[in-house]
Amino acid sequence: MKKDELDMLVICKKCHTLHQKIEIHKDTKALCSYCNTVIYRYTSHLSRNTLALSFTTLILLIVTFLFDIMTININGVYKSLNLESLFIVVFGQGYYLVGIMLLFLIVIFPVAILISLILLLTLMHHKKSGYTVKRLLILIAKFHHWSMVDIFFISILVSMVKLFAYAQIELGVSFFSFILLLILDIIVIKKISFNELWILYESIYLKDNKK
Numbered sequence: 324m325k326k327d328e329l330d331m332l333v334i335c336k337k338c339h340t341l342h343q344k345i346e347i348h349k350d351t352k353a354l355c356s357y358c359n360t361v362i363y364r365y366t367s368h369l370s371r372n373t374l375a376l377s378f379t380t381l382i383l384l385i386v387t388f389l390f391d392i393m394t395i396n397i398n399g400v401y402k403s404l405n406l407e408s409l410f411i412v413v414f415g416q417g418y419y420l421v422g423i424m425l426l427f428l429i430v431i432f433p434v435a436i437l438i439s440l441i442l443l444l445t446l447m448h449h450k451k452s453g454y455t456v457k458r459l460l461i462l463i464a465k466f467h468h469w470s471m472v473d474i475f476f477i478s479i480l481v482s483m484v485k486l487f488a489y490a491q492i493e494l495g496v497s498f499f500s501f502i503l504l505l506i507l508d509i510i511v512i513k514k515i516s517f518n519e520l521w522i523l524y525e526s527i528y529l530k531d532n533k534k
């Protein structure tokens with residue numbers, strides 16, 4: 324089977340039935356003929372909405388990294404916790420492997436994914452560089468599970484619960500931006516629909532070649 328023919332097939336996520344892709348109208352969806360699950364949809368505002376959300380998520384990520392997550396008060400001794408202090412402690416204690424993993428999972432991957440997504444959608448919007456767009460799509464599909472800011476936040480919450488016993492905790496700006504960030508992270512990165520982005524890619528770059 325040729326590669327182009329493979330591109331015309333789509334598999335149902337739920338029952339794994341193979342379907343031939345057909346062109347659908349704007350703002351409609353294609354359902355599985357077997358189990359009725361939505362296989363793909365064609366949303367007209369997909370790129371614009373996702374672009375706006377990606378920008379907001381990136382700004383929130385930067386805010387979260389720059390400000391204090393919380394201030395801990397143990398018997399009058401104040402200590403601010405932010406991302407920078409966290410890395411200083413981790414690397415200072417000699418946990419280099421943990422530090423590098425943390426750096427990748429909560430800083431480098433999320434930032435890289437968001438920047439790639441913004442770049443991809445901007446290029447798509449201007450109908451430019453089809454090759455780069457395709458590469459970026461594949462890259463994001465491979466790496467989007469490696470953004471682990473959510474797990475990091477849960478571990479902060481767990482340590483907060485432990486600290487409550489003997490310390491006073493004041494929540495910082497980053498704590499609140501973190502909550503917003505997680506909501507957006509779920510909407511933008513975790514729920515990203517590659518099928519929809521792929522359809523958009525095809526409708527922008529491949530249509531003219533077929534004619």
Ligand SMILES: [Zn+2]
Nearest residue numbers: 335338355358
């Ligand atoms: Zn199905």
